[in-house]
Amino acid sequence: MKLFSRTFTLLEQGLDYAATKQKVIANNIANADTPNYKAKDVRFKTELEQAMAPLEAYRTNPKHFPFKSPDTSNFLVTTRSDVIYNHNGNSVDIDKEMSDLAENQIYYNALIERLNGQLNTLKTVIKGGK
Template sequence: MFSHTIRMLEQGLDYAALREKVIANNIANADTPNYKAKDVQFKAELVRAMHSLEAKRTNPKHLPFSHSMNEKFVVATKGNLVYNHNGNNVDIDREMSNLAENQIYYNALIERLNGNLTTLKTVIRGGK
């Protein structure tokens, strides 16, 4: 169970790191003509998290749970909006807000991971 928690935190960190790169790229291209903003689709992450849930079959008649952990995060282009006269759809205020939100999410995951590693270290030391 402990390794499962660390694996889930690692996946969350991978998601946050990719989202940070995508947001930074959007900000860097805020003035680029015809650039379309991108984002990491939450649906892909939700499906991934749902697939990682463990389920116990308490009756042989229950359907088995099967899933693949090889799914990747999906970076999608936001092509349906145009904010600027040059065809660019980057909303710098929204991107800065997304960046701050993502940094808070990333920091929370790091704190949780550090807590888990501290607990593991305590167990290894025999409770000292």
């Protein structure tokens, strides 16, 4: 959804991240009692570093800032295999998962509120400030 600024794109990418994280957390919670199941996590830092990589573009002056790539739609899902919490080889810490779930829900709600604000602003502009 490309409207007048990158705000909508960035909010959409944030919502994609939150949805992916929600699915991974739900999967971890569902497999909390599965023997030898290794908990998974969504890594954002790697994606952020890739997004900050310079975009190939022509700069007229070397003092100008380099262009950045905004594409962060694919998030890296990794397996946490360094820790075992249960005697059956399972690495799901249910308390951590529930905490991550609550944190992700707050993040998602904040993004939705921001998106609603952007859409209301756009609606006001379309109506001519009325």
